[in-house]
Amino acid sequence: MYRNDGFRELDRQECLRLMAEVPVGRIVHTRGALPAVLPVNFCLEPDGTVVLRTAAGSELVRAVDGTVVAFEVDDIDAVRQSGWSVVVTGTASVVTDPEEHERLVRTGPRSWAPSPREVFLHVSSDLVTGRELVGGRSLYGLDRQ
Amino acid sequence: MYRNDGFRELDRQECLRLMAEVPVGRIVHTRGALPAVLPVNFCLEPDGTVVLRTAAGSELVRAVDGTVVAFEVDDIDAVRQSGWSVVVTGTASVVTDPEEHERLVRTGPRSWAPSPREVFLHVSSDLVTGRELVGGRSLYGLDRQ
Numbered sequence: 001m002y003r004n005d006g007f008r009e010l011d012r013q014e015c016l017r018l019m020a021e022v023p024v025g026r027i028v029h030t031r032g033a034l035p036a037v038l039p040v041n042f043c044l045e046p047d048g049t050v051v052l053r054t055a056a057g058s059e060l061v062r063a064v065d066g067t068v069v070a071f072e073v074d075d076i077d078a079v080r081q082s083g084w085s086v087v088v089t090g091t092a093s094v095v096t097d098p099e100e101h102e103r104l105v106r107t108g109p110r111s112w113a114p115s116p117r118e119v120f121l122h123v124s125s126d127l128v129t130g131r132e133l134v135g136g137r138s139l140y141g142l143d144r145q
Numbered sequence: 146m147y148r149n150d151g152f153r154e155l156d157r158q159e160c161l162r163l164m165a166e167v168p169v170g171r172i173v174h175t176r177g178a179l180p181a182v183l184p185v186n187f188c189l190e191p192d193g194t195v196v197l198r199t200a201a202g203s204e205l206v207r208a209v210d211g212t213v214v215a216f217e218v219d220d221i222d223a224v225r226q227s228g229w230s231v232v233v234t235g236t237a238s239v240v241t242d243p244e245e246h247e248r249l250v251r252t253g254p255r256s257w258a259p260s261p262r263e264v265f266l267h268v269s270s271d272l273v274t275g276r277e278l279v280g281g282r283s284l285y286g287l288d289r290q
Binding site for chain 1: 152167168169171173174175179180181182183184186213214215217219221223226228230232234257258278
């Protein structure tokens, strides 16, 4: 469905499919009562759960564990004025089950700045929204909607 | 200064210089008590104020006008595991001065999905933080810090 503001809304399946193509997202949370955001690399579980990897005891873990966060991923081409953005909103929680942790050590996201002790964060995909920019100068030269 | 977690902190000047190279950022705010985030294109004023352009009366304007937001910009190379991220935290406010509005019509950010009536948002650069990823597989093959 095309909205008046030039964006096409994406359904859950499209959103998850697009997210899977990009290795880095941004976790949007609250820190010290202020809005905060941090790029992190991630993986997607088959059910849409987002998996992050970070240092145990890091500020990020302390700020988000047990809270509602948004996780944003996009791919925007500024030259062509096209692209898409997906936001997963859900609860972040540290993975405490030892077997699950081991499984994610093997299959989960890599850490770009490894630490001696790392934990995995799950973000439940309770709400998944996305939009695709359909503009006047899209890749295929479509007329402005 | 190199932090233990593999990131180099950037000073304000470096942050603003890097931001100026990228046309799109993400405005991090609160909507319906939930964390929310939206990619938008932007310009930087010489004093570091972030300028956004959006449809008058849009959900974004209603959600952020007069509130504290974070504005994030990054450039991350997933293959090289390198990149940087900058966050400006400040108050968002609609530009109401007619002369200032006209000036921004000429010099401000383009809108990718223009609307009949648009407004400009300022985000004051009260807090500017940034980090550069210095990892084990950086572009120049530096050893892991």
